[in-house]
Amino acid sequence: MTNKYNNVYLNLVATVVGPVEHNGPLSKRFDRFYEDMYMHEKTFESAEVHLMRESIDILKDKIGKKDRINLFIAGDLQNQITASCYSALKLNVPFLGVYSACASNVEGLIIASNLIDTKKVKNSIVSVSSHNMVSERQFRNPTEYGGPKPMSATFTATGAASAYLSSIKSEIRIESSTIGKVCDMEQNDANNMGACMAVAAANTIYKHLKDLKRDVNYYDLILTGDLGVYGKEILKEYMQKEYNIDLSRNYNDCGVLLYDRENQKEVQAGGSGPVCSALVIYGDIVPKLRNKDLKRVLYVATGALFSPTSIFQKENILSIAHAISMEVVE
């Protein structure tokens, strides 16, 4: 499903990151960073809440007191998205929790854009967070166990990112969005999530271009969320073979951009997690849009839909991708 918007703007963004992201190539683009994975908290779970709250606080400082926040939408990877709930408690405004794994950020942005465009709300904050250690212990082994992983595995990013959307005009416009479908290509390797999600990304990109009757070159840049370096190649080949769309010119992946894979060996195939794409988009792409270095960007966040239980029960890993198109206001 593709929607066009007339009066939705991305006004402000805020990002907070952990140590590994801070040591990556986008180091200077983030608002705040932590050297330590605990962020002065007692558990990794509260550390993630701390990150999200902090990103919201930074965003609120940027917004100033001029507007009352109408709605808060957030998502994360913790069981029952608790990090978002605890952050919402502090913010104390109407709250919607969203989950589509690593595509949660775009899901939030789409919901906010729809509500703003139809004038149901004036503005909204959309936040996402993830924490490497929280995901490790939830989806894999205890954090201190550090069992070796294959090269195709991705590394959950640590951080939180918040965006302020409203109907007040700014440099960047949310132009349209596409809500993706759940896909299944009978992949079931949790250590090769790029392969699980590439098909969903392809499907959503194709649907978006077809619905809006656009050529792939309409966009200066198409960014997928967290396919990683191998998933990126799978997507390119699949797009070419299935839809005859050539992505070689203007396509990249946020998971690949967030880290320096040469010097940060621990990230394996690249970054993942809902915050991974949000950090790259808000940290790197939004400033480029503001400077008019880029004019039209399609942001396709990809999510692998599974639980530790479904993996052990040998179910396939499903995937989803949502897309949002951002344009510079001329």
Place this chain on the structure above:
Amino acid sequence: MEKKLYEKIVMNHKPKEHRIKNAFVAFIIGGIVGLIGQGLLDLYTYYLNISTNDAAVFMIITLIFIASLFTALGFFDKMVNFARCGLIIPITGFAHSLTSAAIEFKREGYVTGLGANIFKLAGTVILYGIVSAYIFGIIRYFIMGGA
């Protein structure tokens, strides 16, 4: 597109693991652990003047202690990541799995967290270790008459 064709694309782009290098590293590190174990065994039998059987228990306790200590100090996971099966297969891996689970679940309380989850990884080893010991014990009894 058919799922088989998709699988083909996935396989095209699947990175090749350095199996030979990993096996070599695991072989050398595992060998070093074995060497340390044998050294300790000789040391204990020689200096404490005890039987090899008793010394073996002492040696195992020492290795478990070292592995657990390194896990608790937070760098054994990095060593495991490098040495892989070289450190996971010996008794050090077993100790590491217990200690890491204990550290992990301490926050959820001593009963509902640590107590309930300490054998999360090691439980499999214990269960199937006992079961297979039982089966082989029976086989041995019938073939060798319990000798």
